[in-house]
Amino acid sequence: xxxxxxxxxxxxxxxxxxxxxxxxxxxxxxxxxxxxxxxxxxxxxxxxxxxxxxxxxxxxxxxxxxxxxxxxxxxxxxxxxxxxxxxxxxxxxxxxxxxxxxxxxxxxxxxxxxxxxxxxxxxxxxxxxxxxxxxxxxxxxxxxxxxxxxxxxxxxxxxxxxxxxxxxxxxxxxxxxxxxxxxxxxxxxxxxxxxxxxxxxxxxxxxxxxxxxxxxxxxxxxxxxxxxxxxxxxxxxxxxxxxxxxxxxxxxxxxxxxxxxxxxxxxxxxxxxxxxxxxxxxxxxxxxxxxxxxxxxxxxxxxxxxxxxxxxxxxxxxxxxxxxxxxxxxxxxxxxxxxxxxxxxxxxxxxxxxxxxxxxxxxxxxxxxxxxxxxxxxxxxxxxxxxxxxxxxxxxxxxxxxxxxxxxxxxxxxxxxxxxxxxxxxxxxxxxxxxxxxxxxxxxxxxxxxxxxxxxxxxx
Amino acid sequence: xxxxxxxxxxxxxxxxxxxxxxxxxxxxxxxxxxxxxxxxxxxxxxxxxxxxxxxxxxxxxxxxxxxxxxxxxxxxxxxxxxxxxxxxxxxxxxxxxxxxxxxxxxxxxxxxxxxxxxxxxxxxxxxxxxxxxxxxxxxxxxxxxxxxxxxxxxxxxxxxxxxxxxxxxxxxxxxxxxxxxxxxxxxxxxxxxxxxxxxxxxxxxxxxxxxxxxxxxxxxxxxxxxxxxxxxxxxxxxxxxxxxxxxxxxxxxxxxxxxxxxxxxxxxxxxxxxxxxxxxxxxxxxxxxxxxxxxxxxxxxxxxxxxxxxxxxxxxxxxxxxxxxxxxxxxxxxxxxxxxxxxxxxxxxxxxxxxxxxxxxxxxxxxxxxxxxxxxxxxxxxxxxxxxxxxxxxxxxxxxxxxxxxxxxxxxxxxxxxxxxxxx
Numbered sequence: 069x070x071x072x073x074x075x076x077x078x079x080x081x082x083x084x085x086x087x088x089x090x091x092x093x094x095x096x097x098x099x100x101x102x103x104x105x106x107x108x109x110x111x112x113x114x115x116x117x118x119x120x121x122x123x124x125x126x127x128x129x130x131x132x133x134x135x136x137x138x139x140x141x142x143x144x145x146x147x148x149x150x151x152x153x154x155x156x157x158x159x160x161x162x163x164x165x166x167x168x169x170x171x172x173x174x175x176x177x178x179x180x181x182x183x184x185x186x187x188x189x190x191x192x193x194x195x196x197x198x199x200x201x202x203x204x205x206x207x208x209x210x211x212x213x214x215x216x217x218x219x220x221x222x223x224x225x226x227x228x229x230x231x232x233x234x235x236x237x238x239x240x241x242x243x244x245x246x247x248x249x250x251x252x253x254x255x256x257x258x259x260x261x262x263x264x265x266x267x268x269x270x271x272x273x274x275x276x277x278x279x280x281x282x283x284x285x286x287x288x289x290x291x292x293x294x295x296x297x298x299x300x301x302x303x304x305x306x307x308x309x310x311x312x313x314x315x316x317x318x319x320x321x322x323x324x325x326x327x328x329x330x331x332x333x334x335x336x337x338x339x340x341x342x343x344x345x346x347x348x349x350x351x352x353x354x355x356x357x358x359x360x361x362x363x364x365x366x367x368x369x370x371x372x373x374x375x376x377x378x379x380x381x382x383x384x385x386x387x388x389x390x391x392x393x394x395x396x397x398x399x400x401x402x403x404x405x406x407x408x409x410x411x412x413x414x415x416x417x418x419x420x421x422x423x424x425x426x427x428x429x430x431x432x433x434x435x436x437x438x439x440x441x442x443x444x445x446x447x448x449x450x451x452x453x454x455x456x457x458x459x460x461x462x463x464x465x466x467x468x469x470x471x472x473x474x475x476x477x478x479x480x481x482x483x484x485x486x487x488x489x490x491x492x493x494x495x496x497x498x499x500x501x502x503x504x505x506x507x508x509x510x511x512x513x514x515x516x517x518x519x520x521x522x523x524x525x526x527x528x
Numbered sequence: 529x530x531x532x533x534x535x536x537x538x539x540x541x542x543x544x545x546x547x548x549x550x551x552x553x554x555x556x557x558x559x560x561x562x563x564x565x566x567x568x569x570x571x572x573x574x575x576x577x578x579x580x581x582x583x584x585x586x587x588x589x590x591x592x593x594x595x596x597x598x599x600x601x602x603x604x605x606x607x608x609x610x611x612x613x614x615x616x617x618x619x620x621x622x623x624x625x626x627x628x629x630x631x632x633x634x635x636x637x638x639x640x641x642x643x644x645x646x647x648x649x650x651x652x653x654x655x656x657x658x659x660x661x662x663x664x665x666x667x668x669x670x671x672x673x674x675x676x677x678x679x680x681x682x683x684x685x686x687x688x689x690x691x692x693x694x695x696x697x698x699x700x701x702x703x704x705x706x707x708x709x710x711x712x713x714x715x716x717x718x719x720x721x722x723x724x725x726x727x728x729x730x731x732x733x734x735x736x737x738x739x740x741x742x743x744x745x746x747x748x749x750x751x752x753x754x755x756x757x758x759x760x761x762x763x764x765x766x767x768x769x770x771x772x773x774x775x776x777x778x779x780x781x782x783x784x785x786x787x788x789x790x791x792x793x794x795x796x797x798x799x800x801x802x803x804x805x806x807x808x809x810x811x812x813x814x815x816x817x818x819x820x821x822x823x824x825x826x827x828x829x830x831x832x833x834x835x836x837x838x839x840x841x842x843x844x845x846x847x848x849x850x851x852x853x854x855x856x857x858x859x860x861x862x863x864x865x866x867x868x869x870x871x872x873x874x875x876x877x878x879x880x881x882x883x884x885x886x887x888x889x890x891x892x893x894x895x896x897x898x899x900x901x902x903x904x905x906x907x908x909x910x911x912x913x914x915x916x917x918x919x920x921x922x923x924x925x926x927x928x929x930x931x932x933x934x935x936x937x938x939x940x941x942x943x944x945x946x947x948x949x950x951x952x
Contacts, residue, residue, distance in 0.1 A: 137800055230848040234762055240754035241763070244775040244822075247815050251786055254793030317556040324553025337557055344564050346934060348876025350905040351571070351927050354912045358920070359570050389563050418535075420542050422549035443781065450783020452879035453905075457912060477785055481879070484792065485887050502789040506782065513781040 074201060078125050078208055082118040085212045089117035089219050096221045112225040117215040119232055125208035132200045143192045255506055258499035265493045266294045273297060277463035279483060279494045294497055298463035302473030306384045306455060307448035309469055313388025315441055318395025323425055326403050345393035353457030356386035361458055368470060376472040383458040387451055395444050402436030403429060407527055435523040442516035446509040452477040476501050575924035581713035582673040583665035584639055584702060586618040592658045606652050611644040634695060640667040642727040665709060670725040670918035675699055676708060720893045725918025730926050732893045736806055736901030737875060743810020743897055744874050748817050749867055756825035761851050780819035787816045788883025796884055803885035804900035812880050817870040824866020828859040861948030868941040872934050878905040904930045
C-alpha cells in the first residue's frame with residue numbers, strides 16, 4: 069500500500085478512535101454519581117485514544133520505511149551472489165538502473181540478466197511493502213481496541229495527553245542536536261575515508277592542490293595532489309580583504325547611526341542597510357563577476373598593473389560590502405549596551421563626542437566588537453556563492469590580491485557538482501574540506517559567542 | 529601659560545578631529561548606500577531589455593501538402609510535421625534574391641529555434657489554419673534581438689561582431705518593411721529553461737522555488753514553534769537544555785554549504801532520495817532556517833507578559849492550556865514575522881542546493897515536490913555562467929524577479945509586525 073494511503077488510513081483510525089472514546093466518556097459522565105468530581109473534559113480522552121492509535125504506528129512506519137531501502141538492497145545483493153549474474157562494479161548504480169525501471173518500456177529495455185534481477189526486486193519490494201502495511205495497520209487497530217477498552221473516567225487523560233505533547237515539543241527542540249550530530253557524522257565519516265587514502269599531514273600541509281585523478285594509469289600530469297594549503301591561504305586572503313572593508317565601514321556606520329544621526333536619518337538609513345543584508349549572495353556574486361571584477365581589471369591596467377580577471381580583490385571587496393550590515397548591527401548592539409553613565413561622565417569632563425567614542429566607548433565595548441569581528445570572519449570564510457562566481461578555480465599559492473586564488477568553499481562546490489562516482493578521493497576530499505570549514509567556523513563562533521556573553525554580563 | 533589657555537589652544541584641533549570623525553561615519557554609510565544604488569541600477573539597466581522581445585512578422589502559407597498533413601491528421605502527425613519548412617518558405621519569399629545554400633542557412637537562422645513550435649501549437653489549437661495564409665509574429669533569434677535592442681555595436685568591424693553584414697542588411701530590410709516588432713516578453717514568465725536565450729524563461733525556476741519553500745515551511749514552521757514553546761515555557765534548567773541552546777546558536781552560524789554536505793551525505797546517499805528534487809531541497813533548507821525561526825519565535829513568546837499566563841493559570845487552566853490558548857495566539861504575529869524572514873532567507877539560498885544536485889539543466893516545468901527542478905537563485909547562477917550574450921539580460925531579469933519576491937515577503941513581514949504588534 070502506498071505510504072500516503074497508509075497514513076490516511078491511520079488518520080481515519082485515529083479519528084474513529086477519538087469519537088468512540090469521547091462518546092464513551094460522555095455517556096459515562098451522564099451516569100456519573102458525583103458530578104462535582106469530574107475534572108477532565110471528554111475531548112481529552114478522545115485525544116489520548118487518537119494519539120495511541122496514531123503515534124506508535126507512525127513511529128514503526130518511519131523506522132520500517134528507513135530500513136526498507138538497505139534491506140531491499142542487501143536482499144538483491146545476496147540474490148545476485150547466489151546466481152551467476154554479473155553485476156557491474158558499482159552496485160549502487162546497477163541497482164538504481166533497475167529501480168528506475170517503472171514503465172513497461174523501460175523494463176523491456178533492460179538486458180536479460182537485469183530483467184531477472186528486476187523480477188526479484190519487484191518481489192522483494194512487494195513483500196516488504198505488504199509486511200509494512202500489515203504490521204502498521206494491525207498495530208494501529210490493536211491500539212484502538214486497547215485504548216477504547218481501557219479508557220474510563222478514572223484515566224488521568226489530560227495529564228497523559230499533556231505529557232505526550234510535552235514529549236513531542238521536546239523532540240522538536242532536540243532536532244537541533246540531531247542536525248548537529250548529522251552534520252558532524254556525515255562530514256566526519258566521509259573525511260575518515262578520505263584520510264584513509266590521503267594522509268592527514270599531506271592534506272593539511274601540502275602546498276599543491278590538483279584534485280584531477282588520472283583516468284589511465286600512464287597519463288601525464290594528473291597524479292592527484294591534495295595539499296590544501298593554497299585553499300586555506302586563498303580563503304584567508306579573500307576573508308581578510310572582506311574584513312578590511314567591512315569592519316571599518318560597518319563599525320563607523322554603527323557609530324554614526326547610534327551616536328550622531330538624528331532619529332529621522334536613522335529610520336531612513338537602517339532599512340537601506342537591511343536591504344543590503346537581505347540581497348541573496350548569488351546576486352552579489354553576479355555583480356562581482358560581471359561588474360566589479362572587469363572594473364578593477366581595467367583600473368589596474370590603466371595603472372600598468374596586471375590584474376587577473378578573477379582577482380581576489382573583486383571577490384573580497386564585494387564580500388566586504390555584503391558583511392557591512394552584519395558588522396554594523398552587531399556593533400550597534402554592543403555600543404548600546406555600554407552604560408549611559410560612562411558616556412555622560414566622559415562628556416561631563418569636557419571630552420568631545422569623538423573623544424568619548426574613541427577613548428571611552430570603544431575600549432569599553434572592545435570585547436563585544438572583537439566578538440562581532442570573529443562572527444563576521446566566520447561568515448566570510450563560509451561564504452560560498454560570491455567566491456564561486458567571482459574567484460578562480462586554479463589553486464595559486466599567493467597573497468597578491470590582484471591574482472586569482474581559490475577558496476575552500478569554491479573547491480567543495482566544484483568537486484561535488486558535475487558527474488562523478490561518489491567514492492572517488494575527489495568527492496571525498498570535498499567532505500574533508502567541509503570538515504575543516506565546519507570546525508573552523510565552529511571554533512570562531514564558540515569563541516565569539518563566549519566573548520560577547522562575557523561582555524554583556526559585565527554591564528548587567 | 530595656564531591650563532585654560534592650553535585647553536583653548538587645543539580646541540580648534542579637537543573640533544577639527546570631531547568633524548573629521550563625524551565625516552568618516554557619514555562616509556561609511558554613504559559608501560554602503562552608494563554601493564546598493566550602483567548594484568541595483570546596474571542590475572535593473574541590464575535587466576530591462578529582457579522584458580521585451582523582438583519578433584519577426586512573416587506571412588506564412590501553412591501549406592498542408594508541404595507539411596505532409598491533411599484535415600484528418602491527428603496530434604501525433606502534427607507533432608511529427610516539420611513546420612520549419614513553411615517558415616523557411618516564408619523567409620525565402622521575403623528575400624527571393626537569396627539562393628546559395630550557406631546564405632539560405634544564415635537566412636533561416638533569423639527566426640528562433642522556437643518558431644516552429646510556436647507555429648505548431650497555433651495549428652494544433654486551430655486545425656482550420658491548415659492551407660491558409662497567415663500573418664504571424666515569430667520570435668527572433670537572440671542575435672537579431674540583440675541588434676534590434678542595440679546591444680550589438682554595428683560600427684564594429686565585421687569580424688569582431690557576432691552578426692555579419694549580410695544579416696544586418698536583412699534585419700534592416702525587415703525593419704524598413706515593418707516586419708520587425710518588439711512586444712512584451714511573456715515567454716520569459718511562461719517558459720522553462722532553454723539553451724536558446726530567446727526561449728528561456730523562469731517559470732520552472734519559480735515553481736521549483738515555490739515547491740521547495742512549501743516543503744521548507746511545512747517542516748520548519750511547526751518544528752520551530754514547538755521547539756520555541758518548549759524552550760521558553762517547559763524546559764527545566766539542566767545540562768541537556770543548555771546543550772540544545774548551544775546547538776541552536778551554533779547552527780545559526782554554520783555556513784550554509786555545510787548543510788548542503790549534510791543533505792548530500794544523509795538524504796541523497798544514505799536514504800537514496802531523488803537528486804534535484806524540491807523535497808530534498810526543502811528538508812535541507814528547513815534545517816537551515818530552523819534556528820532563525822526558533823530564535824525569532826522565542827523572543828516573540830518571551831515578549832508576552834507573565835500576567836497573561838498567570839491570569840490563565842489562576843482561572844484553573846493547566847500550563848499547557850495557558851500556553852496554547854493564550855500565550856501562543858498572543859505571540860503569533862511575532863512568530864509569523866520571523867517565519868517569513870526565515871523563508872525569505874531560504875528563497876535566496878543557493879549553495880546548499882548546489883550540493884544536492886538542483887543545479888542540473890531542467891527544461892520541464894516541475895509538477896510536484898519530487899520532480900527534478902531548479903530554483904530561482906540557481907537559475908541565476910546557471911545563466912550567469914552561460915557564454916551567450918542573451919543570457920546576461922536574462923540573468924539580470926531573473927535577479928529582478930527574485931528581488932521582487934524577497935521585497936514582497938519582507939513587506940508582508942513588516943506589515944504584519946506593524947499591524948499586530950502589541951505594546952504590552
